Amino acid sequence: MKKVTIQGVAGCYHDAAAHLYFNGEEIQTVACETFPAMFETLANDASLFGIMAIENTIAGSLLQNHELLRQSNLSIIGELKLRISHVIASLPGQTIDELSEVNSHPMALMQCEQFLRRHPNLKIVERLDTAGSAKEIAEGNLTGHAAVCGEYAANLYGLNILEKGIETNKRNFTRFLILADPLLAAEYGPAERDINKASIVFTTPHTQGALSKILTILSFFDINLSKIQSMPIIGREWEYRFYVDFTFDSLVRYHQAMEAVRPLIKDLKVLGEYAEAQMTH
């Protein structure tokens, strides 16, 4: 049975994502409280898969997760784009006006910003994950508290749903990366014919048009940039690392493009080569 490390407890979105990605297979999830804890667990057991949120269509990128991935020896073997819909839930018998505090994962709270702004009586308190917040409220019998979580988590922990679909925009998707140790990746990663996406990270020399030259080369080889994220390099003020995701139709063109940009970039790391995912509802 495959073991998949997730951030959060049963019923969280990582849990849902793990089951959807390994669709139909029996998997065992290994719950970790935080993303750094998840990477530590993965580093200590090369037989584990990992699943990690990397960006959301409302709240943006999970910046620290880019760095955790770069510093690890893990490879991306796949991705999942999951529609996220939140509910607000509390112990039964309370109306929303009787509540004073709302708990959830910071990304989930950000995705519901407009709803929460309409309810200023709710003090926003970040917790480790969505389902964990629901569990805490249920187990601690916390009257006055609400959780922002999935409908499944609210039901799992016996909370009463006060309102559904509270995300700011219905087009709320989170993109998850599926991670594995290189040996595991070689066995369970995508077949070469299915690879049409890659994630890389690099730095550029501080010269005129350095990034622009790289992007021009990628475009020449018909590489379609799907994401670019810069992150400050700690200790080198105003210098950045670039995390780039791109898709392509031809593996040959991809390899040619990489050869062409290699002399222009520094500290290149290929984080993974995998199959682009469709949206999962």
Ligand SMILES: O=C(O)C(=O)C[C@]1(C(=O)O)C=C[C@@H](O)C=C1
């Ligand atoms: O707290 C959870 O349920 C999670 O799985 C975390 C997480 C995240 O890291 O972004 C996953 C998907 C949603 O974007 C909200 C929260």
